Amino acid sequence: MYRIVKKQELNEAVTRMEIEAPFVARKARAGQFIIFRVDERSERVPLTIADYDREKGTVTVIFQKVGLSTKLLGGLNEGDSIADFVGPLGRPTQVEGVRRVCVIGGGVGCAIALPSAAAFRAAGAEVDAIVGFRSRDIVILEEEFRAASDHLYIMTDDGSYGEHGFVTAKLQQLLESGREYDEVLAIGPIPMMKFVARTTKPFGVKTVVSLNPIMVDGTGMCGCCRVTVDGRVRFACVDGPDFDGHLVDFDELINRNSVYREREKQTEQTHLCRLDALGRKLIP
DSSP, X not given: OEEEEEEEESSSSEEEEEXXXXXXXXXXXXXXXXXXXXXXXXXXXXXXXXXXXXXXXXXXXXXXXXSHHHHHHHTOOTTXXXXXXXXXXXXXXXXXXXXXXXXXXXXXXHHHHHHHHHHHHHTTOEXXXXXXXXXXXXXXXXXXXXXXXXXXXXXXXXXXXXEESOHHHHHHHHHHTTOOOSEEEEESOHHHHHHHHHHHGGGTOOEEEEOOOOOSSSSSSSOTTEXXXXXXXXXXXXXXXXXXTTTBOHXXXXXXXXXXXXXXXXXXXXXXXXXXXXXXXXOO
16 A cells, blocks of 8 residues: 555645655656555556656656546645556657757646756756636646756736747747747647647757556557557557657547547446435435
8 A cells, every 4th residue: 555645635626745755765756656545446547757756766747637536636635645656668758869858748748847947957958838728717736847957937828827839839928039949848638739749840859748548557568558659559657748849640649548538438337426425325
């Protein structure tokens, strides 16, 4: 069992948890992920490692409560434990040899982008960070990004905070102004990463994206996380999650990720109905 050491609600939908997992913390690096199960009957769900403390033996994850498993995890409190916490999985983000980088995060993807920004800076790179949110009330990790970057640009869709517009608008502006990058790293919703890659391609800037396809075992055996990169089938859990954004078949990825959307809704509704029925039995 893996004990929850600390829990913090970053906003109504996003939670940060520090979990006691010394063997994972010992090997974790930026860009890698874990797979958790709340209990022995739960599904396996991947979450990117947001931070780790080798001395304390803890790993931090930040997640959005959107499905059944993440809602169950979000319902636990400090001192509670979860059944499985497997990792670190995947290849870490490559930060060596990069002198100037632009790290882009969208929404809860900012939680994944933050450790990579910090790792680039620790390796001696100059870091520009562009983070995007729908509105001011869901902005997360602002101070952490300021500490991990040389220049931070906050974008909101409605203009309620930072600058008005999408992250791609700011990226376009920086590139057109003559800003040169050895690499752009984009992490967030698939459409955002797709259009970041489109924005950088005319400028010939290396662009890396962190993919989040459907995943089950995390070892490449099940084949669920397959993605097409440069016309070849790759497995995000072992070959990634970072890939060349100019070579990813984003349209295929979007279609595959939506395959089980309706079934997931039905599962959640069924689960809630069962809980409701049990509650009626226990409480007259």
